[in-house]
Amino acid sequence: MKIRFDILRRKDPESRPYLQSIDYEAASPEETVATALTAFGEEGRFTDTAGNTVEPVRWECSCLQKKCGACAMVINGKPRLACDTFLFEEGKKGRIRLEPLGKFPVVADLIVDRSILFENLKTLQVWSDETVRTDEDNTDSAYEASRCLQCGCCLEVCPNFCAGGSFAGTASFVPQARLLVSLSGAERERVRKSYRKHIYEGCGKSLACRNICPAGINIEQLLIRSNALAIWERVRK
């Protein structure tokens, strides 16, 4: 299976971005974009369509099985994990375009600095000073909320999120929801206030994030439940 990869590259944050096209012969259509990128990381193995030797393409990866979120990038216009994008699916038309996520500063090639994700979780004080209670009522929600990869795909499609803005976005809301469903008393009140300020008031309810999560987290369900707990003050369920 032959695919032409068009990769938006940049040596460092200061240099000009350029598009490099590389023809890739996949050993099997079951390969993913991550498999191709691993090959593009080998020194001197590829020449681009203009005949230049391809310098190893920089990208981040760790687990290669869609459990760590490292390899999030924009693939044919959509934020996805490279390890979760099969060539038989995305390469049907023979071309795959790779770009870095657009809402974070570029470090090099497909690597972006996602530190704002972790800063936001600190701003929202996503932690607890008390014992966190999980029982048969809230375990499923707490489990679902524990699955966020911090990959940033949901923020890429969000019309309301911009780095540095007061709306922290789904990537903060999901980990926060674990505390919201599990805490009680003053600690829960603190989390509710933070949820109202940094999530509820900024979310335009476009639900653009609904079907984008590589972990398949049921975001709509968690939102409904969090709104019930933090805004409508329904009982803990």
Add this chain to the structure above:
Amino acid sequence: MRNVNIIGAGLAGLSAAAVLAEKKIHVSLISAMPSERAQSVLAEGGINAALDVSGEGDTPKEHMADTLRAGGDIADPEAVRGLAYHAPEVVKRLIDIGVPFNQEDGHIAQRYFGGQKKRRTCYAKSSTGKVIMNALIDVVRRYEAEGYVTRYPHHVFEELHAEDGVCRGVTVRDTYSGTSLAFSGPVIVCAGGLAGFFPGLTTGTTINTGEVQAGLFAKGVVFSNLEMIQYHPTTIKTSAKRCLVSEAARGEGGRLFVDRGGSRWYFMEEKYPELKNLMPRDVVSRKIRNVLHDPACGDQVYLEMSHLPDEVWVRRLPDLREEIIHYLGIDPAKDPVPVSPAIHYFMGGIDTDAQHRTNMEGLYAAGECCSLYHGANRLGGNSMLGAVFGGSVAAETCAGEAKDDGSVSPDVVNSREDGAVRSSFKNELCGVLKEALGIVRNEDGLTRAKDEIRERIVPSASCRMEKMIAALAEAMIESALFRKESRGAHTREDYPKRDPAFCGAVTAALVSGKLEISVRRISGDENPV
């Protein structure tokens, strides 16, 4: 404020950081990537603790005995006693920080796991590592906000500072900016296993490169049991790697079979009527290898799960099912899944005492990079326990010993201008190691590998790290050559029996640039082999 440097932000690193920050000791938490990308998030099946929730009479004593027995009786019994007896309080602490373990009848649920007759493994479906990590990340985040933990989340190891056998700090490089930073103070290494020595062939991550270990080995840090590599019996092959099919699949009733004469032969059940498919991992992997070498059998072993009740797929293994469908296009609730053994865990690593001290003052190790609890073969459910417990013990030891000599802020220093490790080098080295260090080893294969590493795999002159990696790889081979017996994960076809002379840790160290291998017998018998 005192400063302690932790290399690695997975389970062991986070656990150590939380203990130190609680004591108001500053932690510089250094990792190649944020904790969310650490290998610990891949841990699936669960964490062991003798809570006896199902009234089978389970005890920490039995947990300790199972761990030692499965480990081929070469793990330090005192360390394993600490692990097993503290396990219930480790799990209690995880419950208190809100880890959403599966529950049954109002209490935590426990499942059967390999090598253990009692239900002892606490779990969250088959994503236990992910949810424990998530809760521990929240704990450490509070200390970050309070200024007790500073994260360096895209920084890789460059060099350990060692003077006269004392660890003085570490230099790391920011992979984003290229800047090198020198940290002073004691170091706790929580760098994971050696998956990076076997690219594409393990269930691990690409960021566990083994470079930290190679750098420490070059500085004279003692390693032990490097020959002990766990092949997990049930993995599936994707185009990029091996993905784990959790032991929980068999704990919940999954059955291994191979085709023999047109019918399914459940070889584990026939051979091991008591524990059946839940024998320790080394036994199952060896057995799979043997049936595949049997001309009467087919050339693929399968895991049959189609008989498992819906309850299991809905409540206990939905994530595992989704993953198998995603990568293989096979629904395990309907059809058997082709599985094969692959490298999953490194029992060996940095040699420590029961308090997690290395041979170098001021240097500690915990988690998979540390060789302490698992001996010759690790029990399923004990890795996360070893990481969380070991990280906290290392932190307590370090807090009690370290002098007030660290600085909270690192110094910017000149980079060493060392070239990156080439993927061609890693792939060539891997080719040699995988041939020699398979499930079954022998003198010829190991000797050939030793020669190839010395003569054929040439480290780049412009990359010191390649040379250090080659030295550690050679120590793995030499350790396997030295242990002339079969025990746990180390099966020598030329020495098929256990030999009491090797009842202990095989240690490896560079002394004045020369590799020295010896055995430290567990009985306390000082007579070398």
